[in-house]
Amino acid sequence: MSKRQLAMVMDLNKCIGCQTCTVACKTQWTNRNGREYMYWNNVETYPGTGYPKNWMELGGGFDAAGDLQPGIIPNLEADYGVPWDYNYDALQGGASFEPNVEPTWGPNWDEDEGTGLFPQDNYFFYLPRICNHCTNPGCLSACPRDAIFKREQDGVVLVDLDRCQGYRYCIAGCPYKKIYFNPKISKSEKCILCFPRIEQGLPPACAQQCVGRIRFVGFLDDTEGQVHKLVNKYKVALGLRTDYGTQPNVYYVPPTESPAKFDANGKIIEGSTRLPIEELEKLFGTEVHQAIKTLKAEMKKRKETGESELMDILIAYQHSDMFRLDNNYYQQVAKESGRKPLALVDNRYVAGKFTKSGHEMNFFHGGHTGAVGGHH
Ligand code: SF4
């Protein structure tokens, strides 16, 4: 376990499936050099096959006794799909607009399909996924080379590429299949939670670009922070498939409301709901009942009284309400390890347990940085 844990909360009630997060991540980290097929951030339609195909059934993680479970390494072509491109140049010469490979599978092959019968009881919702930067990572346990490590300062899980030999045990060991094999360099690669951005005061690209403003980023032990409040105070943000035993640190506010079903005559079935609670239980455990109860109670309270801290947090009026990156802390860690602290690119999201105000930031910068949270 690391000294502190940086975590992300995603509010599934607000995700519109626009894939802006996916593109933000792809353009930042995985658009070339053997990473073309990788999606460190993907947004899948649930229920659906997911990415890679049927990832929930591929093993890995730990059993109740804490033993690592065997897992399957997905096939690059069949389970992830071969990325294709279009012949943009040939278009100018009048050629047809065709993919350069015959597409047979890819992420979101079944986007927006969901399940059920239209219009009676069909439903789906979006499930954005990144590496969970687990407290007990299956990838790390599975690696015989000790090439995967969890950063002491913030719990970010990283691959040491100098040590990695490309054995791929980590891929089998991760029950979320969020670590990928780079066939060009024969090494494993994964989401780095945009740590180089975070250390300079910028949220992860997926979170900052998120159109639905569904993503909150902060330290779990920062009791003033939104992440702590959603996870620990109100307990409305829950880990995904915690039964895999890796203690994930990406948390989800479950979908809370869904439309009623229609009968065969197209009439609303009063009191019915399309989204089966058993599905949410499968994803988020039995705590999902209390989480939904709390969310509904706070929504009601907000409607009746105009007051609800929880609803204010989830509405996320401004970016500085969503990200608390505690940059004094990072600067302190850098100094203690003999490194020069990185200059801040943005000072709007620096608040945290060890970063109370803009004034305190001056300690490290020797200049005026302005009041934290004062910019939108
Ligand atoms: S989600 Fe997978 S790759 Fe990420 S830390 Fe957990 S086990 Fe490792």
Ligand code: SF4
């Ligand atoms: S950018 Fe936000 S709203 Fe759009 S798909 Fe990603 S998580 Fe959902």
